[in-house]
Amino acid sequence: MTTELGHFALILALCVSLxxxxxxxxxxxxxxxxxxxxxxxxxxxxxxxxALAMLSLMHAYVTNDFSVINVIENSHTDKPLLYQIxxxxxxxxxxxxxxxxxxxxxxxALALFSNNLPPQLRARVLSVQGMIAAGFLLFILLTSxxxxxxxxxxxxxxxxxxxLQDPGLAFHPPFxxxxxxxxxxxxxxxVAALIEGRVDASWARWVRPWTxxxxxxxxxxxxxxxxxxxxxxxxGGWWFWDPVENASFMPWLVGTALxxxxxxxxxxxxxxxxxxxxxxxxxxxxxxxxxxxxxGVLTSVHAFATDPRRGMFILLLLLVAIGGALTLxxxxxxxxxxxxxxxxxxxxxxxxxxxxILSCGCATVFLGTLYPLFLDAVGGxxxxxGFPFFNRTFAPLMVPMILAVGVGPxxxxxxxxxxxxxQRVWAAYVAAAVAVLVAxxxxxxxxxxxxxxxxxxxxxxxxxxxxxxxxxxxxxVGFGESVRRAIHLPRAAYGMTLAHFGLAVSIAGFSASAFDxxxxxxxxxxxxxxxxxxxxxxxxxxxxxxxxxxxxxSTVEIIRSGRVVAVVHPEQRFFPVQQQTTSExxxxxxxxxxxxxALGDGDAAGNWTLRAYWKPLVPWIWIGAIIMAFGxxxxxxxxxxxxxxxxxxxxxxxxxxxxxxxx
Amino acid sequence: MIAMRRLLYLVPLLLFAVLAGYFVLALRPGYDxxxxxxAMIDKEAPHFDLAGLDGKGxxxxxxxxxxxxxxxxxxxxxxxxxxxxxLMRLANQEHVPLYGIDYKDQxxxxxxxxxxxxxxxxxxxxxxDGQVGLNFGVYGxxxxxxxxxxxxxxxxxxxxxxxxxxNKELLPLLLALRK
Numbered sequence: 147m148t149t150e151l152g153h154f155a156l157i158l159a160l161c162v163s164l165x166x167x168x169x170x171x172x173x174x175x176x177x178x179x180x181x182x183x184x185x186x187x188x189x190x191x192x193x194x195x196x197a198l199a200m201l202s203l204m205h206a207y208v209t210n211d212f213s214v215i216n217v218i219e220n221s222h223t224d225k226p227l228l229y230q231i232x233x234x235x236x237x238x239x240x241x242x243x244x245x246x247x248x249x250x251x252x253x254x255a256l257a258l259f260s261n262n263l264p265p266q267l268r269a270r271v272l273s274v275q276g277m278i279a280a281g282f283l284l285f286i287l288l289t290s291x292x293x294x295x296x297x298x299x300x301x302x303x304x305x306x307x308x309x310l311q312d313p314g315l316a317f318h319p320p321f322x323x324x325x326x327x328x329x330x331x332x333x334x335x336x337v338a339a340l341i342e343g344r345v346d347a348s349w350a351r352w353v354r355p356w357t358x359x360x361x362x363x364x365x366x367x368x369x370x371x372x373x374x375x376x377x378x379x380x381x382g383g384w385w386f387w388d389p390v391e392n393a394s395f396m397p398w399l400v401g402t403a404l405x406x407x408x409x410x411x412x413x414x415x416x417x418x419x420x421x422x423x424x425x426x427x428x429x430x431x432x433x434x435x436x437x438x439x440x441x442g443v444l445t446s447v448h449a450f451a452t453d454p455r456r457g458m459f460i461l462l463l464l465l466v467a468i469g470g471a472l473t474l475x476x477x478x479x480x481x482x483x484x485x486x487x488x489x490x491x492x493x494x495x496x497x498x499x500x501x502x503i504l505s506c507g508c509a510t511v512f513l514g515t516l517y518p519l520f521l522d523a524v525g526g527x528x529x530x531x532g533f534p535f536f537n538r539t540f541a542p543l544m545v546p547m548i549l550a551v552g553v554g555p556x557x558x559x560x561x562x563x564x565x566x567x568x569q570r571v572w573a574a575y576v577a578a579a580v581a582v583l584v585a586x587x588x589x590x591x592x593x594x595x596x597x598x599x600x601x602x603x604x605x606x607x608x609x610x611x612x613x614x615x616x617x618x619x620x621x622x623v624g625f626g627e628s629v630r631r632a633i634h635l636p637r638a639a640y641g642m643t644l645a646h647f648g649l650a651v652s653i654a655g656f657s658a659s660a661f662d663x664x665x666x667x668x669x670x671x672x673x674x675x676x677x678x679x680x681x682x683x684x685x686x687x688x689x690x691x692x693x694x695x696x697x698x699x700s701t702v703e704i705i706r707s708g709r710v711v712a713v714v715h716p717e718q719r720f721f722p723v724q725q726q727t728t729s730e731x732x733x734x735x736x737x738x739x740x741x742x743x744a745l746g747d748g749d750a751a752g753n754w755t756l757r758a759y760w761k762p763l764v765p766w767i768w769i770g771a772i773i774m775a776f777g778x779x780x781x782x783x784x785x786x787x788x789x790x791x792x793x794x795x796x797x798x799x800x801x802x803x804x805x806x807x808x809x
Numbered sequence: 810m811i812a813m814r815r816l817l818y819l820v821p822l823l824l825f826a827v828l829a830g831y832f833v834l835a836l837r838p839g840y841d842x843x844x845x846x847x848a849m850i851d852k853e854a855p856h857f858d859l860a861g862l863d864g865k866g867x868x869x870x871x872x873x874x875x876x877x878x879x880x881x882x883x884x885x886x887x888x889x890x891x892x893x894x895x896l897m898r899l900a901n902q903e904h905v906p907l908y909g910i911d912y913k914d915q916x917x918x919x920x921x922x923x924x925x926x927x928x929x930x931x932x933x934x935x936x937x938d939g940q941v942g943l944n945f946g947v948y949g950x951x952x953x954x955x956x957x958x959x960x961x962x963x964x965x966x967x968x969x970x971x972x973x974x975x976n977k978e979l980l981p982l983l984l985a986l987r988k
Contacts, residue, residue, distance in 0.1 A: 419818070423821060441835075441836065465829055472821050475818060476821070480814055480818050516828075520831060747890060747891075753925075
C-alpha cells in the first residue's frame with residue numbers, strides 16, 4: 147500500500163513540477179504576479195511529494211517488503227537496519243530518487259529564502275528548477291521505477307553489495323548529490339539571467355552563496371568517497387582517476403572556478419558572460435557525470451547496473467538541458483556588457499588565471515576520462531588512460547595555480563603590484579626552501595617531483611599566513627590593534643584564508659604518498675614483519691560471526707623498539723548471500739602517518755597473506771579537504787549574505803558595495 | 810567584428826554538439842566497453858613449444874584434436890589466486906581440459922603456488938620471458954583463451970574468470986565446440 151502511495155506521489159510530483167516549470171515562466175514574461183507566485187508553492191509541494199516517495203521507499207526497505215523488485219534486488223532480512231535504510235540509495239533507482247529529493251531540498255530552500263529576489267528573476271529561477279525536476283522525475287518513472295512489484299513475493303532479498311555496506315559509503319552519496327544538485331541553482335540563475343538579459347553585482351551576490359554551499363557539500367562528498375576507497379579497497383590507494391571519481395571531480399574543478407569568478411562579478415561588475423558560462427558548465431558536468439556513470443559507456447569499478455535505454459533517456463535530457471542553456475547563451479550572452487576594466491596584474495587578473503587553469507585542468511580530466519570513448523568512435527583500439535596520463539598532465543598544470551594562490555590575494559583590485567607582493571611573501575620562500583631541503587634529506591627515495599610538492603605546500607601555507615598577518619597588520623601596529631582588526635575582518639576573509647590553507651595541507655598529503663613503504667608476505671602465527679621502523683607480529687586469526695557475514699578476524703601487534711604500541715585487527719568478511727568477500731582494513735594513525743594493515747586470503751594450513759603499508763601524511767589529504775569545506779562554511783556565514791542583506795545592498799548604488807576582503 | 814564576437818559565443822554549443830555526437834555513438838547497440846576484443850579471435854593460435862613444469866613439455870601441436878582452455882597465470886599475481894577456486898572447479902567437476910602457461914615467472918615459485926593452492930592444470934608450460942604471452946596479446950595475467958580442436962582462438966577472457974562467466978559463456982562455448 148505505502149509503495150503504491152510512493153509511486154503515486156512521484157507521479158503527482160511530476161505533474162506539480164510541470165506546473166512549476168511552465169506557469170511562473172509564462173507569468174514572468176507577461177508580468178502576471180499571481181502566476182509568478184505559483185513557483186514558490188509548487189516547489190514546496192513538489193518537495194513534499196518527493197519526500198513522501200522517498201519515505202515510502204524507505205518503508206518498503208525497513209519492513210522487508212519482498213514484493214517490491216527494488217527491495218528484492220538490494221536488501222535482505224539479515225542486513226543491519228542502518229544498511230537497510232542507506233540501501234535505498236545504494237542502487238540506481240533509489241539513488242535517482244535521492245537525486246530528485248536533493249533537488250527538492252534546493253528548490254524549496256530557494257523558494258523559502260528568495261523573498262528579496264525581484265519577482266521575475268525568482269519566478270524564472272524556480273521555473274528552471276521545475277524543468278530539471280520534471281526531466282528527472284520522468285526519467286525515474288519511465289526507465290528506473292523503484293516501486294515496481296512482482297508476484298509472488300520473493301522469500302528473501304539478494305542483499306546489498308557487501309562493499310557498499312560501510313558507513314563511509316552509506317553517507318557519501320547524500321553529500322555528493324547535494325553538491326551536484328546544488329549547482330543546479332547556479333545553473334537556474336544563469337539561465338534566468340540570460341532570459342532577462344541582465345547580470346549585475348547583486349546577481350552574483352545571490353548565486354555565490356548557493357554555489358559555495360554546493361561546493362562545500364561536494365568537497366566533503368568527494369573526500370568521503372576517497373577516504374572510503376582508501377580504507378575499504380585494501381590496497382591503500384585514495385584516488386584512482388576512475389570515471390566515477392572524475393565525474394565528481396570535474397564539477398568540483400569548474401565549481402571552484404565559478405566561486406572565484408563570481409567574486410569578480412560581485413566586486414568589479416565584469417567577467418559576466420564567462421561566469422554565466424561557468425555556472426552552466428558546472429551543472430552540465432554534473433549531468434554528464436550522471437550520464438557516464440549510469441549509461442555504461444565507460445568501464446568503472448563502481449558502475450551501477452546499466453541499461454542502454456536509460457543512457458538514451460539521460461542523453462536526451464542532456465541535449466535539452468545543456469543544449470538549451472548553451473543555445474540561450476549563444477544568443478543572449480554577447481549582449482551582456484562588462485563593467486570595470488583591469489590590468490593583467492591585479493586581483494582580477496589572478497582570479498582569471500585561476501579560472502583558466504582550473505578550466506584547463508577540468509578539460510584534461512575530461513579528455514582523459516572520455517578518451518576511450520573518443521578513440522573507440524573512430525575505430526581505434528580499446529584502452530583507457532590511467533594514472534600516468536593524469537599525473538603527467540593534470541599535476542603540472544596545477545602548479546602555476548597553486549603558486550598563484552599564494553600571491554593572488556595580496557594583489558589589489560584593478561592594478562596590482564606583483565613585485566611588491568612577491569617581496570611581502572619572503573617568508574614563504576624560506577618556508578618552501580626549508581620544506582624542500584627537509585623532504586629531500588628525510589626521504590630515502592630521492593624523487594624530485596614529490597619533494598617539490600612539499601615545497602609547493604609550504605609556499606602556499608606560508609603565503610596564506612603572511613597574507614592574513616598583513617591584513618591584521620601584525621607587527622606593524624600594536625598586538626592589541628592586530629587582534630581588534632582580526633575580530634573585525636569579514637568572515638569571507640577568514641573563509642578564504644582557511645580554504646587556501648586547507649589546499650596547502652592537502653597538497654602536502656598528496657606529495658607524501660610517493661614516500662610510503664609496504665610489505666606483502668605470507669604469514670602464520672607468530673610471524674614478524676618489519677615496516678618503517680615498526681615490527682608487526684601476526685598473532686593468528688579467529689572466526690567471528692557477523693549479522694550477515696562470517697568474519698576472519700586477525701590480531702596483529704604493532705611493536706616499536708621492543709614495546710607493543712598497538713594491537714590491530716584487520717579482518718576479512720565473507721558474505722554468503724552474495725558469495726563475496728570484503729576486506730576490513732585496520733588503520734592506526736597519529737595524524738602524521740598511517741599504519742595500514744589488510745588481511746588477504748588464507749589456506750587450510752593457517753598461512754595468511756598480510757599486506758601492510760606505512761603511509762606518511764596521508765590523513766592530511768582529508769584533513770585539508772575538511773579545512774577547505776570549513777572555510778566555505780565560514781565564508782557562507784558572512785554578514786553580507788544573511789537573508790535580507792542582499793536586498794538592502796541592491797537598493798544602494800553598485801559603487802558603494804561592501805569593501806572587498808582585501809581592502 | 811560583432812559577427813565574429815557572436816561566433817565566439819557559439820563555441821560552447823558547438824563543442825557540446827560534438828560531444829553529444831560521441832555519446833550517441835557510444836550508445837549504439839552492441840557497444841560494450843567491458844569487452845576487450847582480441848585481434849587474434851578466430852585466427853590460428855601462435856605456435857609454442859614450451860618446457861614444462863614437471864619435465865613434460867607443452868606444445869600447441871599436442872593440444873589439437875579437442876577444444877581446450879589455456880590459462881596464463883603467475884605466482885606473483887594476486888588475482889590469479891582469486892581465480893584458483895574457479896579453475897579447480899573447472900578441472901575437477903567440469904573436466905575441462907585446462908592447460909596453464911606460467912607467465913614471466915620462476916618455476917620454483919609456480920611449483921610452490923600449485924602445491925599450496927592446488928593444481929588444476931593437466932600440464933603447465935613455462936614462459937619465463939613472456940614471449941608466448943606477447944604472441945597471444947596478453948594484457949596482464951590472468952587471461953584465458955579457448956582454443957577449438959583445430960587450434961584456432963575462439964574466445965578470450967581478461968582478468969580472473971568468474972563463476973558467472975564460466976556458467977554463461979565458457980561452458981556453453983566448450984559444449985558447442987565439442988559438437
